[in-house]
Amino acid sequence: MSRLGADIALALRLADAAAGIVRPLFRARVDVDVKADLSPVTEADRAAEAAMRRILEADRPRDGIIGEEYGETRPGAPRQWALDPIDGTRAFVAGRPTFGTLIALLEGGQPVLGVIDQPVTGERWVGQLGEWPGTTLSGRPVKVRPCAALGLAHLATTSPFAFSGAGHAGFSRIARAVRDTLLGGDCHNYGLLAAGFLDLVVEEGLKVYDWAALVPVVLGAGGVMTDWAGEPLALGASGAVIAAGDRRVLEAALDLL
Known part of the structure; x- marks a missing residue:
């Protein structure tokens, strides 16, 4: 082994x-x-x-x-x-x-x-x-699903109350641009994204034990997951994270953040 x-x-x-x-x-x-x-x-x-x-x-x-x-x-x-x-x-x-x-x-x-x-x-x-x-x-x-544009994406986050003031404003811009927004779900959202049922997850204020397990699950399924600056997540990251099944959706969302 x-x-x-x-x-x-x-x-x-x-x-x-x-x-x-x-x-x-x-x-x-x-x-x-x-x-x-x-x-x-x-x-x-x-x-x-x-x-x-x-x-x-x-x-x-x-x-x-x-x-x-x-x-x-x-x-x-x-x-x-x-x-x-x-x-x-x-x-x-x-x-x-x-x-x-x-x-x-x-x-x-x-x-x-x-x-x-x-x-x-x-x-x-x-x-x-x-x-x-x-x-x-x-x-x-399992594999993520393709999504050609942010306007077609299904977005999820655990709670809009978990964002800072500026973070909530950025999340709201994304929420207005997507097809649908689902609230609740915690880590389950990232698993559903990896399995091709969601297109985008945006959250803020996570600790390393909140996000570290999610990164290999999302990336291993062909998705992308970064911080809000588009940088890879590693020990010491800010805890503001974004995950997408399609890089085109991630890039469009980062522009709004």
């Missing part, structure tokens, strides 16, 4: 471990705490990340870990795992199956492997760079 193949196998073990904790708590009566940034967190978030961390500490003790709930371990390591146990905790608490567990491997600050796992529906996207198939959904290769 290649090194990347071994890393994929490990990432799937992490996803299985998180799913085993999150699935039984979905639509259960869980306590919800509010973190300093006013985002919600539950016992499912904390327990799922802790389970993934235990596996990584045993199997990859030299690799770094960047997790939403428990911070950084071995910062600056050449290889780092970015973990978001429940991307979309608000959706999880509300009983909506549009959240997901995000697992990414970064090498030299660049994401090379990403998993989006929806533990309730069983949907699992796996994206890798430089290998075939680049992105799979539940084991089957």
